[in-house]
Amino acid sequence: MAERIYIFDTTLRDGEQAPGYSMNLEEKIRMARQLERLGVDIIEAGFAISSPGDFESVEAIAAAVEKPVVASLARALKKDIDAAWNAVKKAKHPRIHVFLATSDLHLEYKLKMSREEAIRRIRENVSYAKSLCDDIEFSCEDASRTDLEYLALAIETAIESGATTVNLPDTVGYSTPTEIAAMVGYVKTHVKNIDKAVISMHNHNDLGLAVANTLAGIEAGARQVECTVCGIGERAGNAALEEIVMALKTRGDKFGFYTNIVTEEISRSARLLSSTTGVKINPSKAIVGDNAFAHESGIHQHGMMANSLTYEIMTPESVGVVKTNLVLGKHSGQHAFSKKMQELGYNLSKEREDALFAEFKKTCDRKKNITDRDLIALVEALENPETQTWALDSFVVNSGNRMTSTACISLKKNNEKIYQEVASGTGPVYASLRCVEKIIKHPFSLEEYQLTAVTEDRDALGEVFVKISDQSGVYRGRGVSTDVIEASILACLNAVNKMLNEDSKAIGTSQSAVQMSFENDMLMGHTDKKGVDR
Ligand code: KIV
Ligand code: ZN
Numbered sequence: 443m444a445e446r447i448y449i450f451d452t453t454l455r456d457g458e459q460a461p462g463y464s465m466n467l468e469e470k471i472r473m474a475r476q477l478e479r480l481g482v483d484i485i486e487a488g489f490a491i492s493s494p495g496d497f498e499s500v501e502a503i504a505a506a507v508e509k510p511v512v513a514s515l516a517r518a519l520k521k522d523i524d525a526a527w528n529a530v531k532k533a534k535h536p537r538i539h540v541f542l543a544t545s546d547l548h549l550e551y552k553l554k555m556s557r558e559e560a561i562r563r564i565r566e567n568v569s570y571a572k573s574l575c576d577d578i579e580f581s582c583e584d585a586s587r588t589d590l591e592y593l594a595l596a597i598e599t600a601i602e603s604g605a606t607t608v609n610l611p612d613t614v615g616y617s618t619p620t621e622i623a624a625m626v627g628y629v630k631t632h633v634k635n636i637d638k639a640v641i642s643m644h645n646h647n648d649l650g651l652a653v654a655n656t657l658a659g660i661e662a663g664a665r666q667v668e669c670t671v672c673g674i675g676e677r678a679g680n681a682a683l684e685e686i687v688m689a690l691k692t693r694g695d696k697f698g699f700y701t702n703i704v705t706e707e708i709s710r711s712a713r714l715l716s717s718t719t720g721v722k723i724n725p726s727k728a729i730v731g732d733n734a735f736a737h738e739s740g741i742h743q744h745g746m747m748a749n750s751l752t753y754e755i756m757t758p759e760s761v762g763v764v765k766t767n768l769v770l771g772k773h774s775g776q777h778a779f780s781k782k783m784q785e786l787g788y789n790l791s792k793e794r795e796d797a798l799f800a801e802f803k804k805t806c807d808r809k810k811n812i813t814d815r816d817l818i819a820l821v822e823a824l825e826n827p828e829t830q831t832w833a834l835d836s837f838v839v840n841s842g843n844r845m846t847s848t849a850c851i852s853l854k855k856n857n858e859k860i861y862q863e864v865a866s867g868t869g870p871v872y873a874s875l876r877c878v879e880k881i882i883k884h885p886f887s888l889e890e891y892q893l894t895a896v897t898e899d900r901d902a903l904g905e906v907f908v909k910i911s912d913q914s915g916v917y918r919g920r921g922v923s924t925d926v927i928e929a930s931i932l933a934c935l936n937a938v939n940k941m942l943n944e945d946s947k948a949i950g951t952s953q954s955a956v957q958m959s960f961e962n963d964m965l966m967g968h969t970d971k972k973g974v975d976r
Contacts, residue, residue, distance in 0.1 A: 444694070448667070452675070458488070462721050471499075471503060484666075488514060491521065504531075513537035520570060539609075542567075544560060544593060571604070582609070582611070584611065597633045598634060623662040640665050642666035643664045647677075648677055669682060672684070684711075684729040691760075692756045709761050797824060797827065798820060805903070808901075819905050822920065829943045831942050834854075835853055835854045837927070847873040851881065862881075874931050878934050914941070917944070919937025
């Protein structure tokens with residue numbers, strides 16, 4: 443009978459550490475809920491001790507999801523374990539994930555610790571974690587470069603002390619599939635108490651081998667795999683969840699394993715990550731890239747028409763790829779709209795659905811055909827009414843090749859008073875952003891601006907993604923409209939509202955609710971937190 447492989451998702455911890463991928467609290471909760479819909483078994487929600495923000499988001503995710511285990515990372519230190527436990531203890535299924543490096547290289551140069559001392563640390567801290575929480579994972583950081591005999595001793599000690607999952611990371615993405623299989627095989631045969639724990643894989647992608655190494659680890663005996671949506675993560679990233687899952691599913695004949703992943707949720711999960719972070723998915727990315735199921739060449743198209751199996755090893759539908767189909771129009775009522783949103787997997791509150799329906803109706807007046815992709819773009823750009831200080835009332839822009847662009851914009855503050863300003867600039871977007879800046883009286887810099895068409899038609903919606911910054915951090919915004927200038931202003935306001943909201947919170951809270959020490963001590967290693975990016 444096929445055996446189950448447990449999917450441990452670390453998008454919100456190892457993935458979120460990668461530059462460009464950081465998310466704010468609300469975004470992390472949304473992502474965690476999507477991971478729950480995707481059916482992951484374990485969500486590593488963060489590294490609770492690393493910052494008050496991380497602590498808060500691990501705690502919030504623990505409260506937001508029900509089915510998956512929620513884990514927090516902790517170094518083999520009492521204060522880390524306490525923070526991890528405090529953050530996950532209210533989860534329905536909490537886990538503490540303790541790690542310590544075991545390779546001589548890390549012990550000698552990073553930790554300045556003897557092998558014996560490391561074993562003592564493992565015993566002491568895993569036992570301490572076990573006294574707080576039943577579900578304990580222990581990771582030997584840099585396991586793949588650790589002397590095998592010593593690795594076996596470290597694992598045995600961790601299991602004796604209460605670990606029920608033991609993880610063997612290829613932290614620097616150095617190993618090959620045969621080496622990974624040999625390491626797992628060695629641990630299986632040389633660790634006396636290995637039957638009391640699940641072996642886990644955690645492979646980085648520096649040589650592009652993370653997924654191959656993970657599959658080799660599974661064949662050798664691992665039953666938990668650590669991975670991230672789209673393979674995001676430190677440096678070249680982690681093993682990609684969708685690639686592991688679809689390899690196991692598509693090649694069930696070879697592997698003989700199954701996962702509990704709802705594969706139809708894969709595409710939505712990748713899209714949510716991309717729309718949240720503004721990082722585009724590479725078109726050639728396996729499983730979730732735009733070209734993953736595109737058959738351009740005539741020979742392929744001919745084969746596909748005769749029998750799709752000629753060139754298609756899995757169907758787009760099996761990973762939830764949304765086709766551009768005509769869905770709703772001007773005459774569609776809220777009932778049909780609501781049903782469609784549910785079909786697309788959005789569980790909106792009444793207020794959000796009403797706001798989106800109004801937006802949909804406005805769009806119908808300007809664009810005849812509204813597709814699933816249009817609806818997804820609209821819902822993902824929808825402002826949160828609770829944090830929407832500034833909203834667009836009206837705008838007029840003048841632009842041409844023989845003139846300076848000018849913008850006149852009216853914004854509504856807190857749904858009450860209207861403010862208006864005029865500004866000029868070298869282009870219509872520049873003039874508009876200057877107008878917004880004048881009205882809100884809060885300077886900011888534009889860090890990034892991206893404009894894309896949601897669909898291929900001439901009357902496509904334009905989707906604008908911006909990153910703006912002030913002294914307190916970087917803020918992302920998204921706007922969607924048939925008018926690209928309007929989309930630009932909406933994206934800017936979306937980011938501005940986050941910025942003002944964050945700044946007012948910073949003024950209101952001088953003392954964090956969570957008091958912890960964040961000294962960058964020598965155990966911190968590669969898990970340092972980067973600067974604020976919202
Ligand atoms: O890559 C790694 O070794 C890790 C551990 C902390 C699990 O991320
Ligand atoms: Zn890692």
